Amino acid sequence: MMRYLPVLTAALGLAAGAAQAAENTLTISVYSFAQDAFKEAVYDPFEEICGCELVVETGNSVERMAKIEAYAADPVVDMAVMSAHDALALARKELLAPIDTSKLSSFDQLYPAAQDPLGGNLGVGYTFYATSIVYRSDLVEVNSWADLLSDEVKGRVALPAISTTQAPLVLMMLGQALGQDDILQTIDTVGENADDIVTFYERSSQLAQLMQQEEVIAAPIGRFAWSRFRGTDLPFEWAEPAEGQTGGMNVMVMTRGNGNEDLALQFMDYWLSTEVQTRLAELGIDSPANAAVEVSAEAAENLTYGAELINSLTIMDPAVILDQREAWIDRWNKTVIQ
């Protein structure tokens, strides 16, 4: 037995080390974009503060949600960020734990809409985005959401595909401008005009080239994509439609029973702090949900920034999106892309 002791000791040491590492490890699930910038602005500084290790998992929302659901009994992800309606889908499956907002020092500084968007403190908004219409001001004028179906842009307009986060928002505003109460009715209208719509895009990055070569001269986008257009020499404008701008919010959530709640809360608190939200806003990565954030005029141009704008956004109830999306997709497939 004695001759095995060193090996046994080493093995126990490794196991103990691994257990300690697990205690000091926080696994987060985030969107794939701008991860280098996030590492520099958020992850690395947080690791220094907490003396812990951050494990960052990225992917699209569907993959990330599927993973959280698959490991519901023994969560491998402690904290995640996603759209409000995706978070609500997880909440309805009882996969999320309430967030102890008393431990979030910046909680009171958050815009009211970001404080409890899912109910029951199951999520906290960390960024807003406005959605409006980007257009070529030398070729067309856009003053209303209804202009997306006007003769002026006929055959040169693009709309988001129904699978995107932007689509329900755009359909809601388009319906409002057309005097339609039901999104299904608006989908039918889009279907009637489908031949005049160049494409139904899935990523706003696809639009930049199409708009530069005048294939598309007007399209709805999220403000987060605006810098792609603003940075070119062409006269792109951000529309301020008569019906107002729409938008949405992404939230941070905590998985139920992850056993790492304190560290997850510490990380959320750090991300929501005025310091980090300002840093992310100045980098043009995320628009702040913290109302105390002040950014330069140049940075503000690319963001959804300021109480006046954020409070004016027509934000769709995530529950409506979740409850209706299947019916919308079904109608879309039958009337728009059939």
Next chain:
Amino acid sequence: MFENRTTGFALALPAAIFTAALFMVPVGILLSEAFRADGQWSLSGYVEFFSEPLNRTVFWRTLKLGVLVAATSAVIGYGAAFAITNLDGRRRGQVFGLVVLPLMISPVARTYAWIVILGRTGIVNDAIVGLGLSETPVRLLFTETAVFLGLLQLFLPLMIISLVSAMENMPRDAIPAARVLGANWLQVFTRVILPLTREGLVMGGTLVFTGSLTAYITPAILGGSKVLMLETLLYQRVNVANDFVSASVIAMILIVMSFSANLLLKRIATARR
């Protein structure tokens, strides 16, 4: 070749284990999903898939474009292959190199080039308006035509390579002999060239048809969600709906279509022997 079969098996074993463990087993598990519902073996996935009008449209569109691309590349490919095989040695190498060149360029880059070429301000629309065929630019992007052109350009070299290889193996005197005996060029093609190059046509046709069915980037970029193909639909099912059963059904349909095309072409190739 080997003194005993055991040596041959032993040498092939590592590759066989590797392929079985890392490819066939995972793919088998994934595809078995296509035959399961509520924990039991079932074909309900297929019934559901084909009961959706959109899925039927996408299926027929994929089949139609696959056949059209394969047929067009065969027509163009025969002409090109005949011309190449009739060049002298050095020039033949140069022209053959030009045919192969596009295969060395990323399909993403090649497909993005089509966005510029087929756009409203692109060379094709400039020509259409310049020739007076239309007063305003015609919309070509995000149409079946765009996907067809993109796929044709992507896979035509494979057909040409297969046919050049087949024509090089033809007896050199076959065509002159047929001509001397009074056959016109149509007869030379149907009675001499086609029968002698059938293997190349089967190989090229299978590669082009299968490639067109399974291509993702080109239909995604040039067709988008307005011209869905089975492959882009499969991607949507996985990445948007997280519906692996439906995706497995589509994958199985694509595999069956590919094997069927190969069997059909082989049958045509051996029909009159």
